Amino acid sequence: MADRAAVYDLKGLNCPLPVLKAKKRLAGMQPGNRLWLETTDPLAVIDIPAFCFDSGHQLIETAAVSGGHRFLVERGVS
Template sequence: MLENKLPKPASVYDLKGLNCPLPVLKAKKRLAGMRPGTRLWLETTDPLAVIDIPAFCSDSGHRLVETAAVSGGHRFLVERGQQRS
């Protein structure tokens, strides 16, 4: 019998109504408590998030899996990277 190895559905972190730099700071703290390889949807209304979230992922070693424009904001699917020493 084979085990089901499908990834667990990503949680959603509602960051709507927060402005720069709060979405990135809160995402950083939330991701720090997650295991590498797990995924998190970030939902934002801050127009600068389309610049800030991808830059944060790149700088922090996380993978930006998907970005979507939604009514009133954006959604970002982030996969937690390996911890940096």
């Protein structure tokens, strides 16, 4: 569940690197597994949800945190 999701630190990276690295990491995961993405890129609030929608992943949760955002993504089937 959410408390067992791995955390992927993408802080300090700017567009498009957070999405590219998240895409690669999620590709190596089993469908249904979850991953927290931690970012500082202001554009991530647009890029990560769009990436999830386009790639068939589910964005479970989005949270603003000090200096950035966290996104809980569930790996899709595709």
